[in-house]
Amino acid sequence: MKIEDLRDLSVDELKARIEELHIELFNLRFQKAKNLLDRPDRLRLAKREIARINTIIKEKELNA
Secondary structure, eight states: OOHHHHHHSOHHHHHHHHHHHHHHHHHHHHHHHTTOOSOTHHHHHHHHHHHHHHHHHHHHHHHO
């Protein structure tokens, strides 16, 4: 998701998106352990998106 799209979401929606990404990250780690992961960069992208969302949540909390 683009950063502009993430900024438009509410804090509850962002937290739900983080939960989805944590589940995806969990599944990707299992695939990596079993050597079934076709795109290893997806691990890095999921971690980065989680970090972006956490940053946006922190910004919204400070502005409120």
